[in-house]
Each structure stands twice: as C-alpha cells, then as structure tokens.
Amino acid sequence: MEFTAIKGFKDILPDDVATWQALEAGTRRVFGAFGFREIRPPLMERTELFSRGIGQETDIVSKEMYTLKDSKGRGMTLRPEATASVARAYIQNRLYQKNPVQKLFTIGPMFRHERPQKGRFRQFHQINAEIFGDPGPQADAEIIVMAMTLLGQMGLTELTLNLNSLGCPDCRVAFRRELQSYLESRRDALCADCRRRSETNPLRVFDCKVETCREVVETAPSILDFICGPCRAHFETVKSYLNGVNTPYLINHKLVRGLDYYTRTTFEIQTEKLGAQNAVVGGGRYDGLVKLLGGPDHAGTGFAMGMERLVALLDESRKRPVPAPDLFMAVLGEDAEQKAFNWALDLRRQGFGVQLEYGSRGLKAQMKRAHRVGSPKVLIVGEEELRKGSGILRDMTTKQQQDIPLENLVNELTNILSDHE
Numbered sequence: 218m219e220f221t222a223i224k225g226f227k228d229i230l231p232d233d234v235a236t237w238q239a240l241e242a243g244t245r246r247v248f249g250a251f252g253f254r255e256i257r258p259p260l261m262e263r264t265e266l267f268s269r270g271i272g273q274e275t276d277i278v279s280k281e282m283y284t285l286k287d288s289k290g291r292g293m294t295l296r297p298e299a300t301a302s303v304a305r306a307y308i309q310n311r312l313y314q315k316n317p318v319q320k321l322f323t324i325g326p327m328f329r330h331e332r333p334q335k336g337r338f339r340q341f342h343q344i345n346a347e348i349f350g351d352p353g354p355q356a357d358a359e360i361i362v363m364a365m366t367l368l369g370q371m372g373l374t375e376l377t378l379n380l381n382s383l384g385c386p387d388c389r390v391a392f393r394r395e396l397q398s399y400l401e402s403r404r405d406a407l408c409a410d411c412r413r414r415s416e417t418n419p420l421r422v423f424d425c426k427v428e429t430c431r432e433v434v435e436t437a438p439s440i441l442d443f444i445c446g447p448c449r450a451h452f453e454t455v456k457s458y459l460n461g462v463n464t465p466y467l468i469n470h471k472l473v474r475g476l477d478y479y480t481r482t483t484f485e486i487q488t489e490k491l492g493a494q495n496a497v498v499g500g501g502r503y504d505g506l507v508k509l510l511g512g513p514d515h516a517g518t519g520f521a522m523g524m525e526r527l528v529a530l531l532d533e534s535r536k537r538p539v540p541a542p543d544l545f546m547a548v549l550g551e552d553a554e555q556k557a558f559n560w561a562l563d564l565r566r567q568g569f570g571v572q573l574e575y576g577s578r579g580l581k582a583q584m585k586r587a588h589r590v591g592s593p594k595v596l597i598v599g600e601e602e603l604r605k606g607s608g609i610l611r612d613m614t615t616k617q618q619q620d621i622p623l624e625n626l627v628n629e630l631t632n633i634l635s636d637h638e
C-alpha cells in the first residue's frame with residue numbers, strides 16, 4: 218500500500234519553503250514595527266470554545282470542524298481559526314492585567330473540513346493578528362494598513378480592500394427584523410438551510426453558496442442603512458484614517474463574514490487571480506467575544522491572512538531559489554572521505570555551507586553535481602592528493618585551479634571562503 222497525504226492536506230516541499238520563510242520573516246518585521254508580539258496557542262481546544270465563539274449556525278461550526286472525544290468523552294477540536302484561541306489565552310493568562318491593550322500575532326495551521334479546491338485546503342495556514350482592549354476606530358484602521366503594508370512589501374499590490382460595518386448588537390436588532398421580513402417574502406427561493414437560518418441567524422444567509430440564495434441576497438436590505446449614530450461615527454473615522462493614508466477601499470454592505478463574533482468594522486482583501494477563493498485576508502472587530510468567552514468586557518479587532526493563497530500569488534520571480542553551498546567537496550576513496558567529513562564539520566560549524574556526497578562516486582559525477590547545485594568552489598581530494606599532502610581547489614567560474622596544502626586546510630579554506638563572501 219502506498220500512503221498519500223490526507224485529502225485537503227498537503228506537503229510544503231523544500232523548493233517552496235524559502236517563500237514561506239520569507240513571508241514569515243516579513244510578517245515578524247512588519248508586525249513588530251506595529252508593536253505586535255507573537256503568541257503560540259495550542260492547535261487543539263475544547264470544542265465549546267469554537268462553537269460558542271464562532272457561532273453554532275456558522276458553516277465552520279456546523280459542518281467543518283475536526284472534532285474528537287477524549288477518554289472522558291469531552292469534545293476537542295483542531296482549531297478552525299485562531300481568534301477564539303488567542304482570546305482564550307488573553308483571558309486565561311490575564312494578559313490584560315499588565316496592559317489592557319495587547320497586540321498579538323500568531324502564525325500556524327488551521328483545520329476545516331471544507332471541500333478542497335484551488336486555494337482551499339483542509340489544513341491551511343494563517344497569519345493572524347489581534348488587538349485586544351482597544352475599542353477605537355484607529356485600531357481598525359491600523360490593522361488594515363498593517364495588512365496592506367505586509368502585502369505591499371511582499372510585492373502584492375493588485376488587491377481590493379472591501380469594507381463594511383455590521384453595527385453593534387443594538388442597531389442590529391432593527392436590521393435583523395427587516396432582513397427577516399425580506400427573507401420571509403422570498404422564502405420559496407431559499408434553500409432548506411437558509412429557511413432555518415432566516416429564523417435563527419438571518420445574517421448567515423449572506424454566506425450561502427446556493428445560487429438562488431445568492432440571488433435573494435443581492436437585493437437584501439443593507440446593514441449600513443440601519444447602523445446607529447455611534448456605530449456610524451466609528452465607521453466614518455475608520456474610513457477617514459484610511460483616506461488619510463491613501464488606502465483605497467470599496468464599501469460592500471454584503472460583507473458579513475462567516476463568523477458570528479463580528480461587530481462594527483469588517484473587511485476583506487480580495488484578489489481576482491485565485492478564482493472563487495478570492496479572499497486573501499479577512500477580519501474585523503469583535504467587541505463582545507472576550508466577554509462571551511468568560512473574560513472582561515474588552516474590545517477586540519483583528520484579521521487573518523491565508524498563507525497558501527499569498528504564496529500562490531507571489532509570482533515566480535519572487536520565489537526564493539535553493540541556496541547554493543559555499544563549497545563542494547569532491548572526494549575519492551575512504552580515507553579522503555573520512556578526512557572530508559572532519560573538514561566539512563569544522564567549516565559548517567563556522568557557518569559555511571558545505572556539500573559532499575559519500576560513497577565514492579567518480580570525480581566526473583561529483584563535478585557535475587557541484588555544477589548543478591551552483592557551488593562556486595570545489596575542493597578535490599583523492600588518494601593521489603592525500604599522498605602529496607595537497608588538494609586542488611577549483612573555481613567553478615574562472616575554471617582556475619590552485620593547489621591547497623591539506624595540513625592547514627580548514628584555516629586556508631576559511632580565509633578563501635571569507636574573501637569570497
């Protein structure tokens with residue numbers, strides 16, 4: 218039997234890892250400049266954390282969670298997103314005691330049992346940023362421009378920022394009533410799930426992928442006609458901060474996002490290059506979440522970026538090539554191999570990249586290999602060289618060769634390779 222990875226789970230192969238690392242390094246640099254600190258919560262949590270935090274009626278909780286039972290029969294779930302976990306950590310570790318405003322980020326895998334397709338996986342990775350304890354619109358504007366800054370620095374510019382406000386629980390009452398009566402009037406066109414949702418959680422009808430439901434949503438009332446004075450002022454300030462730094466956006470009143478915890482600002486950064494899975498970044502404000510999860514009444518706002526989608530967008534030219542070694546050792550014979558083993562270790566301890574292959578392949582094959590891996594220099598040592606006490610160092614660009622005494626080889630090579638850098 219040949220094992221293959223589970224459907225929707227995939228390997229990130231060595232050729233691609235450099236791109237991932239560049240993305241992670243860029244994240245740490247940019248987020249650090251914005252005052253964010255890294256947190257690493259566990260990958261598994263009690264199921265109720267997600268069902269309560271994200272919402273029972275959402276697709277994520279109702280269909281997509283990987284849940285198993287522990288020996289006591291309690292549900293544990295592989296995290297489908299990071300916000301609920303980070304909020305749990307903020308509460309449990311009383312991070313707010315030192316400073317109520319905490320800016321936290323985390324990078325890692327998430328798990329959702331969705332139908333895999335281009336840009337959609339069952340294990341995928343997110344770069345996730347959250348600000349707790351700051352209810353102001355500036356915090357929303359700040360995380361949006363932080364996301365845009367990272368994307369810009371990665372060379373991703375052809376993106377559209379969609380912006381909406383979902384108001385607060387107070388102003389949503391009137392909207393909910395209006396939406397329900399609209400959905401009632403179009404009940405025949407709704408799928409069975411949406412008929413139920415229109416009574417329990419009508420906002421979730423906006424997430425439905427069924428064609429007829431999407432048509433119904435097209436002409437649904439707009440939340441922006443219902444938001445209260447303070448929510449409107451909050452939204453206007455977010456917009457004016459974005460305008461102030463020339464960050465263009467599109468107002469999209471249908472952007473309700475697929476999770477129940479959102480209040481006020483929501484946003485998505487979308488691309489046209491990835492087909493149906495067009496959201497690269499999704500986020501927004503969730504002022505009630507920390508309290509809902511048993512913590513103090515502290516505000517929250519944040520976003521997550523899908524790393525697979527970002528990597529897919531980075532064009533080939535930005536992908537990092539495999540790094541070449543500083544030196545290739547072409548060695549022939551057991552004695553030479555054993556000596557080379559020591560020399561290589563000494564050089565590698567100093568940080569030089571050294572490549573050698575054991576098993577007495579012929580010199581020609583080893584030179585070919587050195588050329589293929591792009592090594593600028595090759596040390597050639599066979600029985601003859603050992604006898605003479607002097608190896609050959611070949612410069613692969615100029616093709617010049619020089620004799621190099623084996624006695625003090627590591628020091629000699631250290632000097633030569635340092636000059637070359």
Ligand code: HAM
Nearest residue numbers: 298300337338341496497498499500501519520521523
């Ligand atoms: P989300 O919209 O569910 O939000 O996911 C955010 C991003 O993760 C998406 O825009 C997409 O790039 C990526 N993503 C989601 N599902 C998949 C998948 N199956 N395969 C590949 N990529 C995927 C959240 O997760 C919220 N926790 C974001 C947030 C943080 N809101 C406030 N703070």
